[in-house]
Amino acid sequence: MEEHLEDVGKTFVSHYYNLFDNDRSSLASLYQPSSVLTFEGQKIQGVDNIATKLKQLPFDQCHHVVSTIDCQPSSFVGGIMVFVSGSLQLPGEEHTLRFSQMFQLIPSRGGSYFVQNDVFRLNYG
Amino acid sequence: MDTDAVSKAFVEHYYSTFDANRAGLAGLYQDQSMLTFEGQKIQGSQSIVAKLTSLPFQQCQHQITTVDCQPSGPAGGMLVFVSGNLQLQGEQHALKFSQMFHLMPTPQGSFYVLNDIFRLNYA
Numbered sequence: 698m699e700e701h702l703e704d705v706g707k708t709f710v711s712h713y714y715n716l717f718d719n720d721r722s723s724l725a726s727l728y729q730p731s732s733v734l735t736f737e738g739q740k741i742q743g744v745d746n747i748a749t750k751l752k753q754l755p756f757d758q759c760h761h762v763v764s765t766i767d768c769q770p771s772s773f774v775g776g777i778m779v780f781v782s783g784s785l786q787l788p789g790e791e792h793t794l795r796f797s798q799m800f801q802l803i804p805s806r807g808g809s810y811f812v813q814n815d816v817f818r819l820n821y822g
Numbered sequence: 823m824d825t826d827a828v829s830k831a832f833v834e835h836y837y838s839t840f841d842a843n844r845a846g847l848a849g850l851y852q853d854q855s856m857l858t859f860e861g862q863k864i865q866g867s868q869s870i871v872a873k874l875t876s877l878p879f880q881q882c883q884h885q886i887t888t889v890d891c892q893p894s895g896p897a898g899g900m901l902v903f904v905s906g907n908l909q910l911q912g913e914q915h916a917l918k919f920s921q922m923f924h925l926m927p928t929p930q931g932s933f934y935v936l937n938d939i940f941r942l943n944y945a
Contacts, residue, residue: 735892797920813894
């Protein structure tokens with residue numbers, strides 16, 4: 698059960714950043730109307746609003762490199778808390794940005810997961 | 823319930839207790855609580871407090887930079903995402919850290935920590 702959780706978390710994280718870096722508009726498929734994103738302190742709710750926010754970020758290309766992934770079961774049956782840290786490379790920027798992000802994943806129909814909660818912060822300093 | 827106010831109050835209480843008397847954190851965890859501390863997984867209030875009180879420093883001070891919170895679902899839980907600095911006694915430079923808490927309501931109207939994940943942010 699433990700291993701399964703870690704595998705799900707790692708698979709999800711890999712899928713999430715792969716979509717973010719290569720096909721950002723497809724991230725919408727990972728959220729539902731109840732989903733909430735807090736991006737650098739700004740709170741956004743619902744698929745359309747979240748997709749719009751991510752699409753409008755002021756860069757066309759980016760590359761996430763994940764350093765750490767920690768997973769724990771959440772209070773929901775089958776829910777998973779995922780805590781990520783890593784680097785974000787933007788084209789033309791000499792230095793990579795460092796970030797932390799947390800997700801609460803909830804099982805959706807069909808055996809997949811959606812993101813109920815998403816909090817993103819850059820790590821300055 | 824003003825989740826922002828509750829989470830800020832929790833964060834202040836948590837870190838001031840951590841910095842003053844780590845053993846006092848026991849009341850914030852229950853048997854089902856889980857802590858992942860720099861990748862190490864620990865379950866249950868006793869084991870968690872044993873881990874925290876055995877960390878290799880006597881004194882520390884947390885300074886909080888950001889606190890983000892969101893409701894976690896219909897059970898009244900809250901997710902709290904914190905970033906800040908950790909100054910250890912005798913160390914010239916503060917460490918940077920991120921931490922997430924999943925708080926669940928208790929019957930008495932308070933909260934306990936169900937999920938806790940701590941990571942240092944290296945440059």
